[in-house]
Amino acid sequence: xxxxxxxxxxxxxxxxxxxxxxxxxxxxxxxxxxxxxxxxxxxxxxxxxxxxxxxxxxxxxxxxxxxxxxxxxxxxxxxxxxxxxxxxxxxxxxxxxxxxxxxxxxxxxx
Numbered sequence: 001x002x003x004x005x006x007x008x009x010x011x012x013x014x015x016x017x018x019x020x021x022x023x024x025x026x027x028x029x030x031x032x033x034x035x036x037x038x039x040x041x042x043x044x045x046x047x048x049x050x051x052x053x054x055x056x057x058x059x060x061x062x063x064x065x066x067x068x069x070x071x072x073x074x075x076x077x078x079x080x081x082x083x084x085x086x087x088x089x090x091x092x093x094x095x096x097x098x099x100x101x102x103x104x105x106x107x108x109x110x
Contacts, residue, residue, distance in 0.1 A: 001061055008101040009056035017045045034109050038081025055091050070096035076110055
């Protein structure tokens with residue numbers, strides 16, 4: 001199944017620049033090693049954002065944990081980085097209560 005209104009899914013720019021690709025973020029720095037290792041960079045962060053959005057628009061979304069804030073979904077996919085290396089990744093999305101589209105929550109090696 002696709003995410004609800006997958007074509008309208010959003011990824012907050014700061015989540016990519018200041019979390020997934022940040023070598024200094026308290027939590028994200030561990031994830032940045034993975035993404036930087038695939039050739040993604042803070043200078044060209046839109047490449048990673050666009051790849052995440054492509055997963056949202058075309059990936060098989062599995063319903064995850066419901067929370068008081070909305071319904072989470074997971075999409076597992078193979079991410080090809082600018083270096084040409086590929087790795088499995090899990091992306092987490094949420095459709096917040098009162099909304100009909102998903103926003104990006106996080107991604108990690110999978």
